[in-house]
Amino acid sequence: MVRAMMAITTLRDDRRNVALSESDREQWTRMNERAVTELWQQALADQGIDELSGVALAAVGSLGRRDAGPESDLDLVLIHDGGKHPELTGGLQAFADSLWYPIWDANVELDHSVRSLSDCRTVVRADLAAGLAMLDLRYLAGDEQLVADATSAVLTDWRRASRMRFSTLVNDQVERRRRFGRLPYLIEGDLKEAAGGMRDALLIKAIVASWLAERPAIDYVRAYHFLLDVRDALTLASHRHNNVLRMQYQDDVAAAMGFAGETGMDPADELLSAISQAARTIRAAYADTVRRAKRNATSASRWLQPRIVRGRKLPPHLTEVAPGVGERSGELVLTEHSVPGAPKVLFRMASAAALRELPIRPATLQRMHDAGAGTAFSQGYIWPAWARADFESILSAGRAQISVWEQLDMAGLLTELIPAWASVRNLPQRSAIHRHTVDRHQIEATANLVNLVSTDGVGLDSLSPARRSVLLLATFFHDIGKRPGVPGHAARGAQMIPGILTPMGYGARTIEEVALLVKNHLVMTEMATSADPSDPATIAALLDAVNRDSELLTCLHILTQADASSCKEGTWDDWKAGLVANLVTKARAALS
Numbered sequence: 001m002v003r004a005m006m007a008i009t010t011l012r013d014d015r016r017n018v019a020l021s022e023s024d025r026e027q028w029t030r031m032n033e034r035a036v037t038e039l040w041q042q043a044l045a046d047q048g049i050d051e052l053s054g055v056a057l058a059a060v061g062s063l064g065r066r067d068a069g070p071e072s073d074l075d076l077v078l079i080h081d082g083g084k085h086p087e088l089t090g091g092l093q094a095f096a097d098s099l100w101y102p103i104w105d106a107n108v109e110l111d112h113s114v115r116s117l118s119d120c121r122t123v124v125r126a127d128l129a130a131g132l133a134m135l136d137l138r139y140l141a142g143d144e145q146l147v148a149d150a151t152s153a154v155l156t157d158w159r160r161a162s163r164m165r166f167s168t169l170v171n172d173q174v175e176r177r178r179r180f181g182r183l184p185y186l187i188e189g190d191l192k193e194a195a196g197g198m199r200d201a202l203l204i205k206a207i208v209a210s211w212l213a214e215r216p217a218i219d220y221v222r223a224y225h226f227l228l229d230v231r232d233a234l235t236l237a238s239h240r241h242n243n244v245l246r247m248q249y250q251d252d253v254a255a256a257m258g259f260a261g262e263t264g265m266d267p268a269d270e271l272l273s274a275i276s277q278a279a280r281t282i283r284a285a286y287a288d289t290v291r292r293a294k295r296n297a298t299s300a301s302r303w304l305q306p307r308i309v310r311g312r313k314l315p316p317h318l319t320e321v322a323p324g325v326g327e328r329s330g331e332l333v334l335t336e337h338s339v340p341g342a343p344k345v346l347f348r349m350a351s352a353a354a355l356r357e358l359p360i361r362p363a364t365l366q367r368m369h370d371a372g373a374g375t376a377f378s379q380g381y382i383w384p385a386w387a388r389a390d391f392e393s394i395l396s397a398g399r400a401q402i403s404v405w406e407q408l409d410m411a412g413l414l415t416e417l418i419p420a421w422a423s424v425r426n427l428p429q430r431s432a433i434h435r436h437t438v439d440r441h442q443i444e445a446t447a448n449l450v451n452l453v454s455t456d457g458v459g460l461d462s463l464s465p466a467r468r469s470v471l472l473l474a475t476f477f478h479d480i481g482k483r484p485g486v487p488g489h490a491a492r493g494a495q496m497i498p499g500i501l502t503p504m505g506y507g508a509r510t511i512e513e514v515a516l517l518v519k520n521h522l523v524m525t526e527m528a529t530s531a532d533p534s535d536p537a538t539i540a541a542l543l544d545a546v547n548r549d550s551e552l553l554t555c556l557h558i559l560t561q562a563d564a565s566s567c568k569e570g571t572w573d574d575w576k577a578g579l580v581a582n583l584v585t586k587a588r589a590a591l592s
Helices: 002-017 022-047 061-065 091-105 117-126 128-134 144-160 162-180 198-209 221-238 247-256 267-298 343-356 362-370 385-395 400-410 419-423 438-451 465-476 489-501 508-519 523-530 536-545 550-565 574-591
Strands: 055-059 074-080 110-116 138-142 307-309 312-314 319-322 325-328 331-334
Touching: 022 055, 022 074, 022 091, 022 138, 055 061, 055 091, 055 144, 061 074, 074 091, 074 117, 074 144, 091 110, 110 117, 117 128, 117 144, 128 144, 128 162, 128 198, 138 144, 144 162, 144 198, 162 198, 162 267, 198 221, 198 267, 221 247, 221 267, 247 267, 267 400, 319 343, 325 343, 331 343, 331 362, 343 362, 343 385, 343 400, 362 400, 385 400, 385 465, 400 438, 419 489, 438 465, 438 550, 465 508, 465 550, 489 508, 508 550, 523 536, 523 550, 523 574, 536 550, 536 574, 550 574
Parallel strands: 074 110
Antiparallel strands: 055 074, 055 138, 307 312, 319 325, 325 331
């Protein structure tokens, strides 16, 4: 037993030297396996036997997946065939204790269980969390055929029950998202449990294993391994098992991950930006997988196959929703004769997705990206009127637009259409009032426009067409000038507006008024909370900020509400809204 104890103690000490890569996690896995195997052999020797039939030791969870971290638990299960095993002195439980106690004595965290082959199948049917862990069952020592039989039985039962338990799996994830938030937009996110985290990647694998959906077209595996690297760096920085990246550890984790501020951002902000991108990738792959699985779980026909008519293979039936754009099983795809590289098809596709609240098939967007649909205007061509009309139709779609921009961005199309968007993409905001990255905040604010009105009762749809365009554009780009640690983002954003909107084909007056609103989008809240609304100078300054134009005053008021209501809950309350509304009312009275 001394040799086995030394192996476990060495394991405890060596785990501190694990580095941050997939190959190093493989090394750590081999260290685990070697230590546990020696423990198994010692337990057999203490029993006076060389082999044990009908009993095996297997790994589950992170150890089973070979992605355990330096402080992860040893997830072990002792599987037996249900027999009494009289060859074991003290019985099966005493043999199990001879495996578990040396691990506990070495202060290594252990998650253990003893299960018969029948128990393994019962767990998969009765306990969703344990069933998910059992999908990663992997042989370590003992009767290898027993583990093979258990693996086959677990997978078979998982597939049989997949349709019935699919809604439970999805609802569990929805509850986790409510509790832990969305990892792409969090400053201190839970790398495992938040939406877009490692748990979502494991759920993709579980859904694919159920045969309810094929592997997603979005490559999420590299993103998953990146989050594992961050987790391991966080473990080494905090010296404990930890999945929540608190601000106090972010500098150390960024240094360990090799972020050095080469992009001009703070290294910790570079780290958060990279986490945001990885989490968005995983989340997009998860959403695509769940959407397909949901369709197949509720469909009488699991897969949509091409039709065979008179010996000829015909494509599945499509419902054309716009020229070149078709709907198939709740997703938008290209029709048979559409041109993937045509910008007009791309804009129609995005507009139809927002107006009909339908997702675009990721493989379709990737095909359009590869065909150059997003770079057609990069050679100095100006957006035509139809492109501006489709663009604004998306901006007017309320919350339905959020998934559209997310999909375009994940496919690399958004930054090709609007190059300036790259400057705020995944940009974290270390502000007490913000809950989103800069790019997502601008989208959230635009999505809120449809529900807001000014003190004169005018909302987005009541504005003149020209001013409606101004409000949509100003809201979508109101924080485009933000840079980490650099003040004056409103003025900087206003200076950027001509360079953004001119290639999009907008006229001089629209550009001037959008720049004016971007420059002054903080004025109302600042005045309402720090200036005297009864002072004529305050009202005069506000009117000057909108060129003494009543409709621009309405636009700025709606933009102010959209911006503030997209921040953290409680940032925009009835008291602040009332102060701003009072200020606007006085300004409107002064104009009339």
